[in-house]
Amino acid sequence: MIVRDLTKTYDGRKVLDVKHFEFEKGRIYAVVGANGSGKSTFAKVLAGVISSDEANCILRDKTCVVRYSPQKGYAFRMSTLKNVTMAGKGKRDREKAKELLKSLDMEHLMKTPAHKLSGGETAKMALARVMMEKCDYLILDEPCAAMDVQSTLKTEELVKAYCEKCGCAVIIITHSLKQAERISDRVLYFEEGILTESGASAEILHNPKSEKTRAFLDFYTI
Amino acid sequence: MKTAFLQAIELVLSGDKQLLGILEVTMRMSIASSLLALLIGVPIGVLLSTARFPGRQALVVVNRTLTGVPPVVCGLICYMLFSGVGPLRHLRLLYTVQGMVIAQIMLITPIVVANMEAYLRDIVPSIRETSKGLGLSAGKVFVITAAESRYQIISTYLLGFARATAEVGAVSMVGGAIAYKTNVMTTAIMNSTSRGDFTLGVALGIILLAISLVINVVAYFLQRRVSR
Numbered sequence: 001m002i003v004r005d006l007t008k009t010y011d012g013r014k015v016l017d018v019k020h021f022e023f024e025k026g027r028i029y030a031v032v033g034a035n036g037s038g039k040s041t042f043a044k045v046l047a048g049v050i051s052s053d054e055a056n057c058i059l060r061d062k063t064c065v066v067r068y069s070p071q072k073g074y075a076f077r078m079s080t081l082k083n084v085t086m087a088g089k090g091k092r093d094r095e096k097a098k099e100l101l102k103s104l105d106m107e108h109l110m111k112t113p114a115h116k117l118s119g120g121e122t123a124k125m126a127l128a129r130v131m132m133e134k135c136d137y138l139i140l141d142e143p144c145a146a147m148d149v150q151s152t153l154k155t156e157e158l159v160k161a162y163c164e165k166c167g168c169a170v171i172i173i174t175h176s177l178k179q180a181e182r183i184s185d186r187v188l189y190f191e192e193g194i195l196t197e198s199g200a201s202a203e204i205l206h207n208p209k210s211e212k213t214r215a216f217l218d219f220y221t222i
Numbered sequence: 223m224k225t226a227f228l229q230a231i232e233l234v235l236s237g238d239k240q241l242l243g244i245l246e247v248t249m250r251m252s253i254a255s256s257l258l259a260l261l262i263g264v265p266i267g268v269l270l271s272t273a274r275f276p277g278r279q280a281l282v283v284v285n286r287t288l289t290g291v292p293p294v295v296c297g298l299i300c301y302m303l304f305s306g307v308g309p310l311r312h313l314r315l316l317y318t319v320q321g322m323v324i325a326q327i328m329l330i331t332p333i334v335v336a337n338m339e340a341y342l343r344d345i346v347p348s349i350r351e352t353s354k355g356l357g358l359s360a361g362k363v364f365v366i367t368a369a370e371s372r373y374q375i376i377s378t379y380l381l382g383f384a385r386a387t388a389e390v391g392a393v394s395m396v397g398g399a400i401a402y403k404t405n406v407m408t409t410a411i412m413n414s415t416s417r418g419d420f421t422l423g424v425a426l427g428i429i430l431l432a433i434s435l436v437i438n439v440v441a442y443f444l445q446r447r448v449s450r
């Protein structure tokens with residue numbers, strides 16, 4: 001998937017501007033940046049949920065499948081298990097959904113109406129849901145923002161396993177640089193909508209090119 | 223005043239034939255019109271809030287305008303359509319329950335649409351984002367969205383039913399308040415009052431209030447389920 005000259009303007013304000021970036025399958029990409037730096041907008045455009053200012057900024061195979069889980073996943077008024085099963089297309093959906101929920105310690109909540117789950121539980125439900133089917137590009141918008149530490153680590157394991165199994169690219173937005181370091185091969189750093197730095201995770205996180213990125217990273221090691 | 227009230231309660235309890243006739247016609251008309259308005263209005267409401275097409279906003283505003291049409295104006299339109307010189311005269315709908323139902327549908331459907339649209343406009347962007355991210359088909363999203371608003375649909379239905387039972391202007395013009403045929407509770411109250419017979423009017427008023435009370439109790443509890 002190649003992104004080039006991608007911009008998004010809201011009410012005359014350009015909130016996203018990516019000159020060029022190429023996503024390769026089999027890799028995990030972490031997207032970092034301050035609040036309002038355009039990470040979610042980038043994810044939405046990649047997922048095709050919103051359109052960019054101009055068409056054809058994203059080149060990818062017509063047949064490739066993109067899955068996306070928004071920052072605030074919607075909990076449908078049905079059981080947690082059904083919320084996950086509904087994303088499936090095969091026959092063994094129920095077992096698969098149960099397995100996924102089990103691996104996130106959600107076994108006891110399968111029958112609970114999803115809209116009554118806590119923030120972290122909803123996030124886990126949404127994660128299980130988006131991983132029901134195979135895809136070529138998996139986009140997760142702050143999946144662990146509301147999760148406890150154990151769940152966060154489990155999520156990372158699950159995402160890595162999914163990436164290896166499907167051979168897909170994973171694009172994960174996160175505010176935890178520790179998480180970016182643990183999970184990603186590549187890091188994309190956004191500043192006011194502009195993709196200012198990108199490259200191998202260790203490189204960006206420990207040896208950023210620009211002073212501004214360094215300042216941001218120092219600040220975020222907390 | 224007091225005697226009229228007591229007599230009215232007696233009348234309700236006695237199972238008076240005239241009263242039962244009025245009740246039956248009212249129920250037939252209200253149930254039919256509110257159900258049909260729901261069947262037409264819910265899909266339109268869901269479409270208006272989920273589909274993206276040019277002129278959608280304009281349709282929303284047009285629909286909101288239609289919710290404010292005075293019932294007598296709707297009655298006038300139906301009367302002109304159904305009467306001896308109207309284009310639909312051969313359907314013989316004037317002074318029939320069917321004709322009244324059509325007038326009611328014209329009044330209630332915009333309310334159903336507006337109600338659904340107002341409820342869905344808050345949740346649809348989020349539903350759309352999530353279902354698009356999961357690669358669900360447009361048909362599945364439509365069904366899910368309708369299912370998501372099931373409590374809203376029930377309370378919208380109750381609102382429509384209450385509207386149907388309380389309506390006077392359109393049904394008296396189109397129905398003509400013919401005894402045992404098109405006379406409903408509201409028109410019967412008008413007629414009996416103009417005759418100076420308050421007993422029947424008060425009795426019907428009590429029943430109308432009771433219906434409204436039941437509907438609002440049910441709607442209240444539904445509302446509590448809807449608000450998360």
Ligand SMILES: Nc1ncnc2c1ncn2[C@@H]1O[C@H](COP(=O)(O)OP(=O)(O)O)[C@@H](O)[C@H]1O
Pocket residue numbers: 010011015033034035036037038039040041042
């Ligand atoms: N639908 C919208 N309408 C107008 N402005 C928006 C909209 N969505 C996002 N923005 C603006 O775009 C900027 C980037 O938002 P976002 O991509 O959500 O940032 P974040 O990096 O925190 O995820 C913000 O300043 C936000 O206010």
Ligand SMILES: [Mg+2]
Pocket residue numbers: 039040041071141
């Ligand atoms: Mg965001």
